[in-house]
Amino acid sequence: MTPETKTVATRSEEIVAKYKKYVWPAASNYYKQPLVADRASMQYVWDVEGKKYLDFFGGILTVSVGHTNPKVTGKIKAQVERLQHLSTLYPNEAIVNLAEKMAQIAPGRLEKTFFTNSGSEANEVAILTARMATGRYDVVGLRHAYSGGSTLTKSMTAVAPYRRAGIISVGVSHAINPYCYRCPLGKTYPDCGVACANDVESLIQTSTSGQIAAFIAEPIQGVGGFITPPPEYFKIVFQIVKKYGGLFISDEVQTGFGRTGKTWFGIERWEVTPDMITCAKGMANGTPVGATVATPEIADAFQGLTISTFGGNPVTSVAARATIEVIEEENLLENADVVGSYFRAKLDDLKQKHRLIGDVRGMGLMQGLELVKDRQTKEPAPEATNELLERARENGLLIGKGGLFGNVIRLAPMLNIAKADVDEAIRLLDKSFAEVRI
Numbered sequence: 001m002t003p004e005t006k007t008v009a010t011r012s013e014e015i016v017a018k019y020k021k022y023v024w025p026a027a028s029n030y031y032k033q034p035l036v037a038d039r040a041s042m043q044y045v046w047d048v049e050g051k052k053y054l055d056f057f058g059g060i061l062t063v064s065v066g067h068t069n070p071k072v073t074g075k076i077k078a079q080v081e082r083l084q085h086l087s088t089l090y091p092n093e094a095i096v097n098l099a100e101k102m103a104q105i106a107p108g109r110l111e112k113t114f115f116t117n118s119g120s121e122a123n124e125v126a127i128l129t130a131r132m133a134t135g136r137y138d139v140v141g142l143r144h145a146y147s148g149g150s151t152l153t154k155s156m157t158a159v160a161p162y163r164r165a166g167i168i169s170v171g172v173s174h175a176i177n178p179y180c181y182r183c184p185l186g187k188t189y190p191d192c193g194v195a196c197a198n199d200v201e202s203l204i205q206t207s208t209s210g211q212i213a214a215f216i217a218e219p220i221q222g223v224g225g226f227i228t229p230p231p232e233y234f235k236i237v238f239q240i241v242k243k244y245g246g247l248f249i250s251d252e253v254q255t256g257f258g259r260t261g262k263t264w265f266g267i268e269r270w271e272v273t274p275d276m277i278t279c280a281k282g283m284a285n286g287t288p289v290g291a292t293v294a295t296p297e298i299a300d301a302f303q304g305l306t307i308s309t310f311g312g313n314p315v316t317s318v319a320a321r322a323t324i325e326v327i328e329e330e331n332l333l334e335n336a337d338v339v340g341s342y343f344r345a346k347l348d349d350l351k352q353k354h355r356l357i358g359d360v361r362g363m364g365l366m367q368g369l370e371l372v373k374d375r376q377t378k379e380p381a382p383e384a385t386n387e388l389l390e391r392a393r394e395n396g397l398l399i400g401k402g403g404l405f406g407n408v409i410r411l412a413p414m415l416n417i418a419k420a421d422v423d424e425a426i427r428l429l430d431k432s433f434a435e436v437r438i
């Protein structure tokens with residue numbers, strides 16, 4: 001080791017030591033030795049040792065059109081120098097430009113947006129507004145859902161480790177989810193007749209007042225492990241939700257803005273037009289943002305006072321609009337579909353080769369691999385999942401994980417990657433799987 005590299009290595013250790021000393025451990029890191037990021041450009045990230053990584057997780061599905069993409073970052077820089085913040089007490093061009101664009105890309109009559117800073121807030125606003133608009137209180141969500149880190153959204157979340165220390169779901173009930181690989185009803189698709197969808201009706205009849213304010217779900221569950229429903233599921237559930245007078249809220253925090261290919265929002269792939277959409281993460285390519293989009297009647301039903309100090313701030317708004325424009329100009333809805341299908345075929349091939357892979361699922365550039373110790377028993381393999389993450393990091397590939405049992409690999413590269421990036425990721429994944437010894 002040269003004196004120069006020794007100094008850089010020490011810098012990484014120093015940063016990790018300070019992180020451990022000054023940042024709550026609740027904000028945990030990936031890897032036994034956390035990766036200290038230094039800089040990034042498009043699909044690549046460099047750590048402080050100068051090692052380069054191909055990023056197939058995008059800061060948890062957030063960097064959607066490439067790290068520091070000049071088409072977005074350039075506009076952010078210009079806006080920072082022009083007007084950074086004045087709050088929603090004063091309208092500005094940036095917020096209306098974004099809101100107008102949101103109305104154009106959102107399905108149906110979803111024309112009005114409330115801007116916040118995160119997915120948690122976007123979901124809070126959606127639930128609060130649904131209760132005001134319907135005059136009802138009960139909300140139905142799905143098991144394995146992740147809705148956010150605030151008290152209400154934690155109570156809507158249905159993954160035990162995120163509900164510790166007295167999270168109580170008052171007025172929130174959770175239906176079984178369409179988790180075909182581990183069907184909660186022990187059935188097999190398509191012979192099951194999508195029986196899980198009927199649980200939503202049974203739940204409304206038994207665990208609510210029978211009158212619901214809303215049903216909320218992710219079109220593909222993110223933190224839950226990219227759980228992908230059968231195509232009929234949400235259409236059936238939509239009918240049930242309408243029968244009981246509820247609003248259908250699509251949580252697009254992970255699926256939003258083209259992630260699932262072809263359409264802007266994941267729920268459109270299931271041919272359902274929701275009453276409200278919530279988005280965050282990938283919406284502004286890494287700038288903190290949240291948005292709740294609703295029909296004018298629902299938006300206008302909001303009562304009382306509210307404010308989001310940073311909601312729709314000019315810098316964030318410019319970043320989000322620039323992200324949308326990159327997706328439009330570079331035809332990335334199509335790219336996510338085409339490259340996503342290519343990626344999926346290669347992942348299916350990997351499954352043939354590595355017995356650890358029990359299930360491949362997802363849509364577009366949102367693909368998951370559920371890892372199991374045994375394909376018959378489907379016993380989850382969380383240790384091997386961690387080891388795969390370590391091996392992939394060592395081999396220069398960033399991937400994510402999720403799932404109730406911590407055994408699902410989450411793969412969500414930028415929407416503007418090419419097939420060559422997929423080839424490289426598959427090569428690195430293949431190598432990494434071969435190196436897992438657990």
Ligand SMILES: Cc1ncc(COP(=O)(O)O)c(C=O)c1O
Pocket residue numbers: 117118119120121123146147148149218222223251252253254280281
């Ligand atoms: C589907 C979904 N909804 C809501 C949230 C909460 O978003 P945030 O962390 O920005 O508050 C997340 C975060 O992972 C999410 O995946």
